[in-house]
Amino acid sequence: xxxxxxxxxxxxxxxxxxxxxxxxxxxxxxxxxxxxxxxxxxxxxxxxxxxxxxxxxxxxxxxxxxxxxxxxxxxxxxxxxxxxxxxxxxxxxxxxxxxxxxxxxxxxxxxxxxxxxxxxxxxxxxxxxxxxxxxxxxxxxxxxxxxxxxxxxxxxxxxxxxxxxxxxxxxxxxxxxxxxxxxxxxxxxxxxxxxxxxxxxxxxxxxxxxxxxxxxxxxxxxxxxxxxxxxxxxxxxxxxxxxxxxxxxxxxxxxxxxxxxxxxxxxxxxxxxxxxxxxxx
Numbered sequence: 001x002x003x004x005x006x007x008x009x010x011x012x013x014x015x016x017x018x019x020x021x022x023x024x025x026x027x028x029x030x031x032x033x034x035x036x037x038x039x040x041x042x043x044x045x046x047x048x049x050x051x052x053x054x055x056x057x058x059x060x061x062x063x064x065x066x067x068x069x070x071x072x073x074x075x076x077x078x079x080x081x082x083x084x085x086x087x088x089x090x091x092x093x094x095x096x097x098x099x100x101x102x103x104x105x106x107x108x109x110x111x112x113x114x115x116x117x118x119x120x121x122x123x124x125x126x127x128x129x130x131x132x133x134x135x136x137x138x139x140x141x142x143x144x145x146x147x148x149x150x151x152x153x154x155x156x157x158x159x160x161x162x163x164x165x166x167x168x169x170x171x172x173x174x175x176x177x178x179x180x181x182x183x184x185x186x187x188x189x190x191x192x193x194x195x196x197x198x199x200x201x202x203x204x205x206x207x208x209x210x211x212x213x214x215x216x217x218x219x220x221x222x223x224x225x226x227x228x229x230x231x232x233x234x235x236x237x238x239x240x241x242x243x244x245x246x247x248x249x250x251x252x253x254x255x256x257x258x259x260x261x262x263x264x265x266x267x268x269x270x271x272x273x274x275x276x277x278x279x280x281x
Contacts, residue, residue: 005135005144006078007128008087010066010097011041012262014122014232015129023132028074030097032263033062047260051235051271054263060169063264065097071104079110084141086113088128088148090120091195095264113141115148118195121261122230123157123277155279157192158200158216159269160209162236164188166270209274213243216276221250224280229254232261235271243276254278 011029029041039045089098098116105112117124127148134144164181187208189201233240240258
């Protein structure tokens, strides 16, 4: 028997292969349906491949949470040796994955703690990495849960959306306002805060987005020491790299990860979306 704590998350997370291997993090994949073709996120469909497929698809792709049975099997396998599991998932606002994990935890014979990260992508990874580092150092379940909550409270996520088509198709924006917005070249700035995705700014053209990020970088420069930054992009690697360079000029010592976002996010935001996420010490 062992008191080891194992960390689980879902495939909307933004982690490097090295981070996954170092901390032996288990990732439960979501399912993606593109024009009746079913894929397993990150298994037989990469993030780059997804963007290509989405651009060619007749219908808006659909993502679905893992089944309770799939999650239960994973939990039972991981706890078979007496280990505990801490399972951290994307906000309920975007997906029912965390609820499926809660139901699986109730059925499982193992000791499972399920946490709603209230975020996704790299913002969720901040919590996952903290939990994994502490588990590796021998921290208790209670200590890890407290630390993860603290990271969550110190995390911010902002996102720019340049094309509102997918938000309209997905029913996240009324068709009328969506149509008007595309006619007027409207760009949206969203913030994920307290599990709610709110439009905090809108304007015409890329100037709106450039101005917002310039102000955000200035705000980040003045913030308490920033521990880690993530920049995720949906088919706009050039803009993401430009942002990274601007951030590293003012915050040279802070690690910045730039990577493609997950299909579950890209489906909602459409191509051209960028998210900037960070947490403070």
